[in-house]
Amino acid sequence: MLAKLDYIRRLLATGFxxxxxxxGGLILGFLVFxxxxxxxxxRERGxxxxxxxxxxxxxxxxxxxSALGxxxxxxxxxxLLERKGQLIVANHPSLIDVVLLMAYTPNASCIVRAGLFQNIFTRGPVRWSGFVCNDTGERLIDDCVAQIKSGxxxxxxxxxxxxVRGKPLKFHRGAAHVWLKARCPLTLVTIKCEPPTLARGEPWYQIPPKRAHFWLNPCDNTRLEYDSARAVTQYWQDYFSSENQDEPTRAAD
Incomplete structure (x- = not known):
C-alpha cells in the first residue's frame, strides 16, 4: 500500500x-528574456x-x-564544469541530462535540435540564450568553435x-571536429541513472517503480592526444561504454 501511494505521489509530482x-519556458521566453x-x-551581455x-x-x-521525490x-x-571556454562531452541516457548539466555549468551553451527553436515552450529560451541550432549545415562546427572561443x-x-536502452553507444564525429578545431579544455561527463527514467521512447508518465537517482561524474580529458575525428570519437565512445559497463561498441561513423 505504501509503495503504491509513493508511486502515485511521484507520478503526480512528475506531471507537475x-x-x-x-x-517557466513561456515566462522566460516571452517576458523575462x-x-x-x-x-x-x-547582445553578448544579454x-x-x-x-x-x-x-x-x-x-x-x-x-x-529532488524535493518532490x-x-x-x-x-x-x-x-571541472566551472572552467571557462571548454567543450563538455556527455552521454545522454535521459531527457533530464541537459537540465542537470546546465544547472552546474556557468555560461553554458549547447547544440539544440531545430524543433526546439520552433516549440512554443522552448523557442524563447534557446534563442535568447544564443544556443546553437543543429541545422546550420557547414556552419555548425564554426558556430560551436566561435562560442567556445568567446568563453x-x-x-x-x-x-x-x-x-536507446540495451543498444551499444553510437557517436557521431561532429563533437570531435569541434574539439580538434578549438583545442580547448575538454571535460567528459559520465551520466548514470538508476533506475532508468525518461529514456528515449518513454512517455513522461512511465515512471520507474522507485525514485530515480542521477550521478554526474566529470573527468578532465584535455590531454587527449589523438589528431583525427575518427580516433577521438572512437576513444570517447569506448570511454563512455566502459564507464557505463555497456557492451562493446560498433565503430564510430
Whole structure:
C-alpha cells in the first residue's frame, strides 16, 4: 500500500514538474528574456545574462525534482564544469541530462535540435540564450568553435539523441571536429541513472517503480592526444561504454 501511494505521489509530482517546466519556458521566453536583452546594452551581455538565468532556473528545477521525490541527483568534481571556454562531452541516457548539466555549468551553451527553436515552450529560451541550432549545415562546427572561443562552455551529446536502452553507444564525429578545431579544455561527463527514467521512447508518465537517482561524474580529458575525428570519437565512445559497463561498441561513423 505504501509503495503504491509513493508511486502515485511521484507520478503526480512528475506531471507537475513537466507543467512547471513548460510554464517557466513561456515566462522566460516571452517576458523575462526580452526585457533582459532590452536593458543589457549589447547582445553578448544579454546572452550571458540569459544563460545565468537559465542556470539558476535549472538549478531550482533540479532541487524541485529532488524535493518532490521523482528524481535525486549528485555531482562530483563540480569545479571541472566551472572552467571557462571548454567543450563538455556527455552521454545522454535521459531527457533530464541537459537540465542537470546546465544547472552546474556557468555560461553554458549547447547544440539544440531545430524543433526546439520552433516549440512554443522552448523557442524563447534557446534563442535568447544564443544556443546553437543543429541545422546550420557547414556552419555548425564554426558556430560551436566561435562560442567556445568567446568563453562559453559548450555541451554536446555526441549520440545526437538519447541513448536507446540495451543498444551499444553510437557517436557521431561532429563533437570531435569541434574539439580538434578549438583545442580547448575538454571535460567528459559520465551520466548514470538508476533506475532508468525518461529514456528515449518513454512517455513522461512511465515512471520507474522507485525514485530515480542521477550521478554526474566529470573527468578532465584535455590531454587527449589523438589528431583525427575518427580516433577521438572512437576513444570517447569506448570511454563512455566502459564507464557505463555497456557492451562493446560498433565503430564510430
Amino acid at each position: 514538474c513537466f507543467v512547471l517546466f513548460g510554464v 526580452p526585457i533582459v536583452h532590452l536593458f543589457a546594452g549589447s 546572452v550571458r545574462a540569459c544563460r545565468f538565468a537559465v542556470r539558476l532556473c535549472f538549478r531550482a528545477f533540479a532541487y524541485t525534482l 521523482p528524481i535525486g541527483h549528485e555531482i562530483h568534481r563540480r569545479e 562559453a562552455n559548450l555541451i554536446i551529446f555526441p549520440e545526437g539523441t538519447r541513448t
